Amino acid sequence: MAESMDPARPAALAAVVDFVEGVRGDAGAWDRAGALPAEVVKAVAAAGLLGADVPRGYGGAGLSARSLGEVCALLGGVCSALRGLVTVQGMVAAALLRWGTDEQRAVWLPALAGGDRLAGFAATEAGAGSDLGALGASVVRHGSEFGLTGRKVWVTFGELADVFLVIGRLDEGSGARMVALLVDADRPGVAVEPVRDPLGMRAARLAHVAFDDVRVPAGRLVAPPGFGLSHVAATAIDHGRHTVAWGCVGIAEACLALAVEHAGRRTQGGVRLADHEAVRAVLGRARVAASGARLMCAHAAGLRDGRSPAAFAETVVAKYAAAEAAARVSQDALQLHGSAGCGADSAVGRHFRDARIMRIIEGSREVAEVRIGDLALRHGQPASRPAGRRVAGPLRRE
16 A cells, blocks of 8 residues: 555544445455445445535535545545445535535535435436537426436446436527536436446446436526536536546556465466566556556645646546556556456456546546647646645545
């Protein structure tokens, strides 16, 4: 484990460590069953993880960006579906905290932080992919209500969600404007289609969700028309990118640990795998990749905690680097395990499949590379951390 995870870690993080160690042996069964059990979701809520960085005034734990990241690294190293649950709940909460009305924050943030309501972020469409500007979900104003029609795909925990934050296109006389709506899952016209046997994150209760002229009260509009994509969705995705990045750090570190353990135990022809220079070289590269990803995520988290304008861009960089590290380290770990990594109960095999998904969600690898290239052309150098603030070091509650 990284040096920052020392015995002096705060009680909040120690509780997360205890929680993940208690469920570590169950992650494979969840993956095979294709579902995170309802009692585990309740346990995550009871542990205070669903509102990890929601302000205390709204019932959350008020953790810093760095502390939230460490939580997601711990979860990601055990089960990406667990991390995904914390991510999607946090995405919707972050959007409401930043762009919701006082009434929306007062009603929804405590419910999300306490796990009384589970949320889904419904933006992606089959015909839009990474180009969210091409979303086709239609929103029509009907007096004091909106009518929503469209189909969203790959909604994390969409099968269990009580409410969806939906991004759609409002067509009025002034032209089309993107809007964000809070839509209850039990409203007439909402149809949830569970996704079975996806490549990765199999326990994350993924679903496609269809909306057939679903009537939504005007009070469920989050931010003014025109802000739905550029502000509300952008805030949610930025938050998700941060937590996914740290989850990838957890994957990389877990796979490195599994590879080291296997190399030290497995023998071929009476020789340990670890005694082969080629194997040690693979482990060395994996350690550098995992450590580098952690440092880049810590750098971005420091900027986020310091409210730096550079935080958004550096989070893109950190997520890209961490997803690449998770993919490379999990692949090398799987290769070292050989046939032992290919079984249904293989943790390294599960991490390998999940890591492949991380290169797609919250900004695909290819889109991120173009954005990072644009940053390099405009600025040349990465952002510096705020003066006087430590990027590494003990976690804290804020």
